[in-house]
Amino acid sequence: MSEKLLLKGGRVLDPSQDLDGVRDILLADGMVAALGEQIDAPEDTRIIDCAGLLVTPGLIDVHVHLREPGGEHKETIASGARAAAAGGFTAVCAMPNTDPAMDDPASVGFVAAEGRRAQAARVYPVGCISVGRSGERLAPVGEMVDAGAVAITDDGSPVTNSLLMRLALEYAQSFGIPVADHPEDLSLSPSGQMNEGLVATRLGLKGKPNAMEDIHILRDIMLAELTGGHLHLQHVSTRFGVESIRQAKSRGVHVTAEASPHHLVLTEDAVDGYRTEAKMNPPLRAQTDVDAVRAGLADGALDIIATDHAPHHYDEKEAAFEDAPNGIVGLETAVGIVLTRVVNEGVIDLATMVERMSCQPARAFGLPGGTLAEGSVGDVSVLDLDAQWTVDAAAFLSKSRNTPFAGWVLQGAPVRTIVGGKTVWEAAREDVREDAT
Amino acid sequence: MNPSVSSLGKDLVGLEDLSGDQIISILDTAEPFKEISERRIKKVPVLRGKTIVNLFFEASTRTRVSFEFAEKRLSADTVNIAASGSSVVKGETLVDTARNLEAMRIDMVVMRHGSSGAARFLAERIPSSVINAGDGQHEHPTQALLDLLTIRDHMGRIEGLRVCIVGDVLHSRVARSNIYGLLKLGAEVAVCGPPTLMPPAIQELGVTAFTRIEEAIEWAGVLNVLRLQLERMHGGFVPSLREYNRIWGVSSQRLAAAPRDVLVLHPGPMNRGVEIDSDVADGPHSVILNQVTNGVAIRMAVLYLLAGGRQESAEAAKQGGEA
Numbered sequence: 001m002s003e004k005l006l007l008k009g010g011r012v013l014d015p016s017q018d019l020d021g022v023r024d025i026l027l028a029d030g031m032v033a034a035l036g037e038q039i040d041a042p043e044d045t046r047i048i049d050c051a052g053l054l055v056t057p058g059l060i061d062v063h064v065h066l067r068e069p070g071g072e073h074k075e076t077i078a079s080g081a082r083a084a085a086a087g088g089f090t091a092v093c094a095m096p097n098t099d100p101a102m103d104d105p106a107s108v109g110f111v112a113a114e115g116r117r118a119q120a121a122r123v124y125p126v127g128c129i130s131v132g133r134s135g136e137r138l139a140p141v142g143e144m145v146d147a148g149a150v151a152i153t154d155d156g157s158p159v160t161n162s163l164l165m166r167l168a169l170e171y172a173q174s175f176g177i178p179v180a181d182h183p184e185d186l187s188l189s190p191s192g193q194m195n196e197g198l199v200a201t202r203l204g205l206k207g208k209p210n211a212m213e214d215i216h217i218l219r220d221i222m223l224a225e226l227t228g229g230h231l232h233l234q235h236v237s238t239r240f241g242v243e244s245i246r247q248a249k250s251r252g253v254h255v256t257a258e259a260s261p262h263h264l265v266l267t268e269d270a271v272d273g274y275r276t277e278a279k280m281n282p283p284l285r286a287q288t289d290v291d292a293v294r295a296g297l298a299d300g301a302l303d304i305i306a307t308d309h310a311p312h313h314y315d316e317k318e319a320a321f322e323d324a325p326n327g328i329v330g331l332e333t334a335v336g337i338v339l340t341r342v343v344n345e346g347v348i349d350l351a352t353m354v355e356r357m358s359c360q361p362a363r364a365f366g367l368p369g370g371t372l373a374e375g376s377v378g379d380v381s382v383l384d385l386d387a388q389w390t391v392d393a394a395a396f397l398s399k400s401r402n403t404p405f406a407g408w409v410l411q412g413a414p415v416r417t418i419v420g421g422k423t424v425w426e427a428a429r430e431d432v433r434e435d436a437t
Numbered sequence: 438m439n440p441s442v443s444s445l446g447k448d449l450v451g452l453e454d455l456s457g458d459q460i461i462s463i464l465d466t467a468e469p470f471k472e473i474s475e476r477r478i479k480k481v482p483v484l485r486g487k488t489i490v491n492l493f494f495e496a497s498t499r500t501r502v503s504f505e506f507a508e509k510r511l512s513a514d515t516v517n518i519a520a521s522g523s524s525v526v527k528g529e530t531l532v533d534t535a536r537n538l539e540a541m542r543i544d545m546v547v548m549r550h551g552s553s554g555a556a557r558f559l560a561e562r563i564p565s566s567v568i569n570a571g572d573g574q575h576e577h578p579t580q581a582l583l584d585l586l587t588i589r590d591h592m593g594r595i596e597g598l599r600v601c602i603v604g605d606v607l608h609s610r611v612a613r614s615n616i617y618g619l620l621k622l623g624a625e626v627a628v629c630g631p632p633t634l635m636p637p638a639i640q641e642l643g644v645t646a647f648t649r650i651e652e653a654i655e656w657a658g659v660l661n662v663l664r665l666q667l668e669r670m671h672g673g674f675v676p677s678l679r680e681y682n683r684i685w686g687v688s689s690q691r692l693a694a695a696p697r698d699v700l701v702l703h704p705g706p707m708n709r710g711v712e713i714d715s716d717v718a719d720g721p722h723s724v725i726l727n728q729v730t731n732g733v734a735i736r737m738a739v740l741y742l743l744a745g746g747r748q749e750s751a752e753a754a755k756q757g758g759e760a
């Protein structure tokens with residue numbers, strides 16, 4: 001019989017039950033055994049004093065790149081799962097653009113098994129839409145779902161062929177999983193390096209216009225409308241994209257969508273000086289786009305905050321801009337960035353943050369968690385809203401350091417991450433007191 | 438001389454980073470150096486003992502030769518590395534190149550590279566002075582400086598002039614450097630070419646955009662005509678070179694219709710009969726060969742100033758003293 005945990009006296013914020021108040025939570029057998037105002041500890045229970053801390057259903061990041069197999073110098077499933085836990089996440093969804101790509105049940109099963117072995121955040125594999133991510137024919141979706149896949153995507157690349165996207169949206173309905181797409185019309189700027197506009201012109205870099213993303217978002221929405229399938233749009237970055245999703249939802253189209261922390265707080269100006277740590281795809285856009293993504297997050301046009309955690313080895317990013325790969329790590333900065341630059345700036349309230357980082361991800365991807373209701377899975381994030389800290393990339397548990405947020409002073413940090421009723425990570429801090437009974 | 442006290446800073450990466458005064462001081466410094474190239478013995482000991490590497494990741498005979506003459510006439514020790522034909526491969530070794538140069542205690546590096554930002558990348562990583570000889574589609578500052586010097590020679594000033602840059606502005610580092618330099622010296626600047634070859638948001642830099650060459654010629658006192666790379670046709674930016682010449686080519690008929698004499702520059706190498714007709718290139722409007730001559734003087738001035746020389750001492754340096 002495993003040890004029980006009693007989280008004592010924390011501010012429990014669980015939008016799934018409209019709950020925001022001081023409560024105790026008893027975790028036993030991997031589940032939430034009890035939630036109440038005053039719970040007495042049964043025998044064999046470790047009591048964790050959570051007074052002054054925020055206790056939420058475990059945060060879930062539906063968009064991370066863990067690089068294994070094929071890119072183990074950037075990240076492994078184990079290092080990524082630990083980085084996730086250190087970032088306050090109890091679960092992540094691993095993108096399949098590995099080498100080889102996760103396009104069959106064996107590779108999906110490998111990621112699921114490695115994820116379990118890591119004993120950190122849960123790792124849910126996402127399978128490819130197409131065999132080899134080549135955009136030609138449907139991968140064995142049913143077998144991948146049997147092996148643990150919770151969604152399908154060709155992320156890293158868009159699904160260019162409209163018929164393939166239609167078939168995926170139809171076929172996936174048998175399994176109740178979302179079809180996630182990286183919306184980008186590559187033909188419009190095959191070698192674009194950053195957002196199209198004045199900064200790109202000044203730097204002499206090829207631009208990517210918003211229209212690349214907008215065209216693809218509209219097409220995907222039309223196909224979702226045609227098929228009734230569940231479309232999930234990844235890392236939405238444009239004002240027109242946000243508005244298109246908002247309108248589609250009002251028509252009843254089954255679409256969910258992500259915003260990435262960096263698209264909520266940074267503009268293309270971060271690229272000036274050829275800063276490769278601000279190179280990503282979709283690129284950082286103009287202020288009007290950032291404003292629209294923030295508004296979309298607030299009104300629900302965008303359902304989910306997902307980091308698009310994209311580790312790269314330091315010497316891959318230390319190159320001329322056009323030779324550097326896209327992407328930044330995000331797992332260990334997301335909570336601090338969202339609290340400091342989105343919640344504390346009044347864009348969304350704390351409850352909406354928990355909605356966007358826990359409840360909605362669980363709902364959209366059909367995952368356990370997203371709630372602390374009795375009987376649900378014992379995945380809990382404990383945050384300290386008062387903690388002031390400075391982003392130190394060298395201290396990341398991720399194997400990579402490619403962040404544009406190094407040196408940022410943030411307010412609010414994860415202090416304990418509990419998965420299946422067990423603490424998988426805790427901050428080396430004084431203010432989390434622990435006594436065994 | 439001590440580069441830490443250079444009036445230009447450590448490097449010359451682009452004209453966007455310089456003030457109008459700094460640009461004028463380079464032009465003024467070039468004046469006395471022009472004369473050295475006219476001497477029988479074209480050499481002064483200004484940079485004696487300095488080592489300079491000319492590091493060309495892209496082939497460019499003109500720019501490399503111009504720099505090499507400038508360096509030799511100032512008595513520097515120079516080494517040429519043509520990276521495009523050697524084991525140095527683009528993308529693989531920019532960091533390692535920087536480290537190797539640093540280890541060899543080079544005083545200055547003149548670099549041409551196909552990636553925008555490469556010069557700045559190198560400059561941020563080595564203590565030596567870096568001179569950008571063209572980085573991707575970003576800047577080519579010495580080309581713009583020699584264009585400015587040539588315009589000033591012939592028009593007597595830059596301020597208040599109307600200068601139009603004609604052609605493939607989208608892919609042109611020469612265009613960007615010229616725009617910054619001209620605007621900082623008080624010229625009015627326009628660009629003209631097919632809209633497919635105009636960079637997005639170019640007007641936000643403070644320039645006017647024309648889509649018809651006739652309008653540009655009517656407006657401008659100076660035309661700087663850019664080379665149209667053959668690959669732009671393959672990229673679908675223009676349907677054919679013939680059509681490009683017919684619609685945007687600078688011809689003597691078009692110049693004859695201008696309300697004033699128009700000065701014509703071209704950074705070379707020219708595609709005669711494409712962006713510029715031969716009778717213009719070889720005709721009375723053209724100062725294309727003056728640009729080549731001025732290129733050596735401008736590069737001498739940049740080398741001299743970055744090595745810590747002062748503009749007011751350039752006249753004395755020319756007489757044979759070390760700066």
Ligand SMILES: [Zn+2]
Pocket residue numbers: 155156157182234235281282
């Ligand atoms: Zn993506």
